[in-house]
Amino acid sequence: MPITLENVGIAVRDLEEAVAFFTDLGLDVEGRAEVSGEWTDTAVGLDGNHSRIAMLRTPDGHGVLELFEYVHPPASDPGPTAPNTIGMHRVAFSVDDLDAALEIAARHGCHPLRGVATYEDVYRLTYVRGPSGIIVMLAEALQKA
Numbered sequence: 187m188p189i190t191l192e193n194v195g196i197a198v199r200d201l202e203e204a205v206a207f208f209t210d211l212g213l214d215v216e217g218r219a220e221v222s223g224e225w226t227d228t229a230v231g232l233d234g235n236h237s238r239i240a241m242l243r244t245p246d247g248h249g250v251l252e253l254f255e256y257v258h259p260p261a262s263d264p265g266p267t268a269p270n271t272i273g274m275h276r277v278a279f280s281v282d283d284l285d286a287a288l289e290i291a292a293r294h295g296c297h298p299l300r301g302v303a304t305y306e307d308v309y310r311l312t313y314v315r316g317p318s319g320i321i322v323m324l325a326e327a328l329q330k331a
Contacts, residue, residue, distance in 0.1 A: 193241070193250035194277060198318040199263065201255035205240050207294045207317045208251060211279065211287060213242040216250070220257075234258050244279070251277065266319040269299070276313060276321035284310050284326035291316070291324070304328070 198204040209215060222236035236258040242251045255261070269275065281287040284302065291297065291314050298312040299321075305311060311325035 193252045194274075195252040195254060196274075196277070196318075196320055197261055198253050198255055198320070199261065200317065201238050201240060201253060203294075204253045204255075204317040204320075205242070207291070207296065208242050208253070210290045210294065211281075213244055213251065216241040216243045222258075232259055249279075266315065267321070269313060269321060276323050278323035278325065281324050281326055284312070284324055287324045287326075288312070288314070291322075296322070 196204075205215065218238070218240045220236070220238050222234075226235040226237075227233055235256075237254045237256045239252060239254040242253065243249065267273070279287075288298070288302075294317065296314045296316050298314055300312075302310055302312045307328055309325045309327060311323060314322050314324065316322040
């Protein structure tokens with residue numbers, strides 16, 4: 187059976203804040219919508235489901251994030267997760283210039299969890315805590331193609 191990854195969905199506290207962060211990093215808004223009704227109740231498994239969503243695509247056209255902010259029922263906030271928490275771990279992006287990406291992240295109040303590391307001689311990389319506590323990995327290839 188063929189299978190294709192469609193997107194990664196992430197619930198956020200503030201949709202506009204999250205969209206601003208990811209678009210500043212270089213993703214493009216592909217669409218926005220507000221969804222509710224019986225079909226969303228059934229698909230998501232929540233009665234009275236109502237959310238605002240934004241679809242963001244990476245410039246290469248392959249990666250899509252679906253960011254959503256719940257209007258109803260209210261979102262539950264478990265607080266920041268540690269990198270070793272079971273469940274969705276992080277979203278990772280390759281960037282041409284890690285220092286420039288970190289400057290963009292800092293403008294949004296997002297900073298490395300510890301620092302910037304070098305993986306062998308392949309990548310410089312770091313994890314930042316993005317909007318709504320999302321862990322975002324940013325990696326720059328050291329060997330430019």
